[in-house]
Amino acid sequence: xxxxxxxTTLAPVLGESDPxxxxxxxxxxxxxxxxxxxxxxxxxxxxxxxxxxxxxxxVMGWLYRHYFTVRCHGIEHIPSRGRAILVGNHSGGYAIxxxxxxxxxxxxxxxxxxxxxxxxxxxxxxxxxxxLASRTGQITGLPQxxxxxxxxxxxxxxxxxxxxxxxxxxxxxxxxxxxxxxFLRLALRTGSPIVPFAYLGGGEAVPTIANLSFLGKILGxxxxxxxxxxxxxxxxxxxxxxxGAPLRFSGTGDExxxxxxxxxELVKACIxxxxxxxxxxxxxxxxxxxxxxx
Amino acid sequence: xxxLITGISGKLAQKVAxxxxxxxxxxxxxxxxxWPDCPPGVQLVQTDIRKPDAEETFRREHPDAVIxxxxxxxxxxxxxxxxxxNLGGTQKVFEYCERHGVQQALFVGRHTYYGAVxxxxxxxxxxxxxxxxxxxxxxxxxxxxxxFAASALWRSPERITAxxxxxxxxxxxxxxxxxxxxxxxxxxxxxxxxxxxxxxxxRDAVASIILxxxxxxxxxFNVAGPQALPLSELxxxxxxxxxxxxxxxxxxxxxRFGLPRLQSGAVAHIKYPIVISDKAFxxxxxxxxxxxxxxxxxxxxAASPPPVRxxxxxxxxxxxxxxx
Numbered sequence: 001x002x003x004x005x006x007x008t009t010l011a012p013v014l015g016e017s018d019p020x021x022x023x024x025x026x027x028x029x030x031x032x033x034x035x036x037x038x039x040x041x042x043x044x045x046x047x048x049x050x051x052x053x054x055x056x057x058x059v060m061g062w063l064y065r066h067y068f069t070v071r072c073h074g075i076e077h078i079p080s081r082g083r084a085i086l087v088g089n090h091s092g093g094y095a096i097x098x099x100x101x102x103x104x105x106x107x108x109x110x111x112x113x114x115x116x117x118x119x120x121x122x123x124x125x126x127x128x129x130x131x132l133a134s135r136t137g138q139i140t141g142l143p144q145x146x147x148x149x150x151x152x153x154x155x156x157x158x159x160x161x162x163x164x165x166x167x168x169x170x171x172x173x174x175x176x177x178x179x180x181x182x183f184l185r186l187a188l189r190t191g192s193p194i195v196p197f198a199y200l201g202g203g204e205a206v207p208t209i210a211n212l213s214f215l216g217k218i219l220g221x222x223x224x225x226x227x228x229x230x231x232x233x234x235x236x237x238x239x240x241x242x243x244g245a246p247l248r249f250s251g252t253g254d255e256x257x258x259x260x261x262x263x264x265e266l267v268k269a270c271i272x273x274x275x276x277x278x279x280x281x282x283x284x285x286x287x288x289x290x291x292x293x294x
Numbered sequence: 295x296x297x298l299i300t301g302i303s304g305k306l307a308q309k310v311a312x313x314x315x316x317x318x319x320x321x322x323x324x325x326x327x328x329w330p331d332c333p334p335g336v337q338l339v340q341t342d343i344r345k346p347d348a349e350e351t352f353r354r355e356h357p358d359a360v361i362x363x364x365x366x367x368x369x370x371x372x373x374x375x376x377x378x379x380n381l382g383g384t385q386k387v388f389e390y391c392e393r394h395g396v397q398q399a400l401f402v403g404r405h406t407y408y409g410a411v412x413x414x415x416x417x418x419x420x421x422x423x424x425x426x427x428x429x430x431x432x433x434x435x436x437x438x439x440x441x442f443a444a445s446a447l448w449r450s451p452e453r454i455t456a457x458x459x460x461x462x463x464x465x466x467x468x469x470x471x472x473x474x475x476x477x478x479x480x481x482x483x484x485x486x487x488x489x490x491x492x493x494x495x496x497r498d499a500v501a502s503i504i505l506x507x508x509x510x511x512x513x514x515f516n517v518a519g520p521q522a523l524p525l526s527e528l529x530x531x532x533x534x535x536x537x538x539x540x541x542x543x544x545x546x547x548x549x550r551f552g553l554p555r556l557q558s559g560a561v562a563h564i565k566y567p568i569v570i571s572d573k574a575f576x577x578x579x580x581x582x583x584x585x586x587x588x589x590x591x592x593x594x595x596a597a598s599p600p601p602v603r604x605x606x607x608x609x610x611x612x613x614x615x616x617x618x
Contacts, residue, residue: 039586039587039588040588041527041588043521043523043527044521046416047522047524124412124413124566126486127485127487129486130412131486131487131488134488134489134490134524135524139416140412140415142413142415144415145415145416148416148417
């Protein structure tokens, strides 16, 4: 993935004189239009904190617009309100793709939405990360949580490849691993549309050449990615998000595993198509910047 | 209705008794402890629930309903004694109910039944199993008592049995586990963790118990109040100082420097949340809490103001919270 110039069409949005203040103001305005019911002191029923979201979105906004200079296509496919499941591909050592999808839903959608990613279980055991995830609505990926969130008309963010997806090595970054089937049963049970999406650029940002599971075990994480420069710090490589048209499946969610797998394969094929389109466009226009803004 | 309350000298049970009397019920209580201000409308039998005098009270009074609140927590009572009171006592109460034709039995349990573990769901339903017993064996007797009480639903189907799992209660009486935890000037947290805490005003807790009784509710129900809040928010609103300590240092520091003591297993309760869903209870009874989360914390704060800093030392204004 090529790097794009840092000064882009985004500058006017952020303000020329005091970009940080401008971003903060934009975040405040967007927070007040979120679908969450915060209590008087800014907490919602899942423990999401308005202040923590504000702080988190400042970081995510900067990463989204300036560090990974993410281009976003098809954001209009995400329902403006109501239950829906975003289903995407993983790549690149750790979940940069999740962070950028959350940022897109917050910064690109009008009105903004908070995407709740289904966090891996190990996150709850890690100091600070557990706290941060909980306060920003990134709760543990349990079927009960997913069901509750959808029944509360929230937006769910799911990566059916799981941690196997973030373990992809650099040369496999655009491949798709095996998909779990839970998200599809959930979509059927709750009548939720599935919005497939692809993230391109994660594999370039963290070009993993190996994964150290023994070091991960010591640190309490599934693995530690290793890059050619050893540390798994993300490079400022341009990212691209492509959302596809919503998919609606009919059923009860109690269908046989083979019937569900067939439908999962359709979702997977959609994501593979989105990746292929993204790669083709990128090859055709490597350095063009256009990010839809509201 | 003739109602018998076990553990009536506990702060919450006293409030339940007073409310029942004001509603015209006849109330008899059993407790080892005295109730010095016991009002004339309540008859107190000061004895152990496992002693003959307790059964004699059942035999004599023939209560229509029993509210079993004679359970103790690890905060106050040693392990062997806890098993005798919680499990042995619950067993006896249900035996007496069986022998003396009690039509309705209500066990008041705790939401800590479910256990604090990292990968448990928020808003646990009544179907969820108890977890974390291996890391917090101090809860085992309460879990066993809860399950034993619930088994009365199929052992004695003719009796109306209800098991309530109440969240922490908080309020002016400064009673209960959470009030004790928040009593001192400094409240320990685990560095990097800030779990959600679920609590309700003690008056809402009383209302839920009475509603269960009057609606003749049968089954196992979670009972909660307002929205859960992070522990740090509880500490902030109650004017205490959070002391964030790395997990490995907890055994060295707790119980010292103005910090409360905690069993090693209880540390999980300030690391991971226990949040329950009370949807079934609200649907079955129409219950709605009257006190919001900040009203409840304010009630606690008014009764136990934050410590005043004077010189190098900090002393809690509030005396240690009474426990039952």
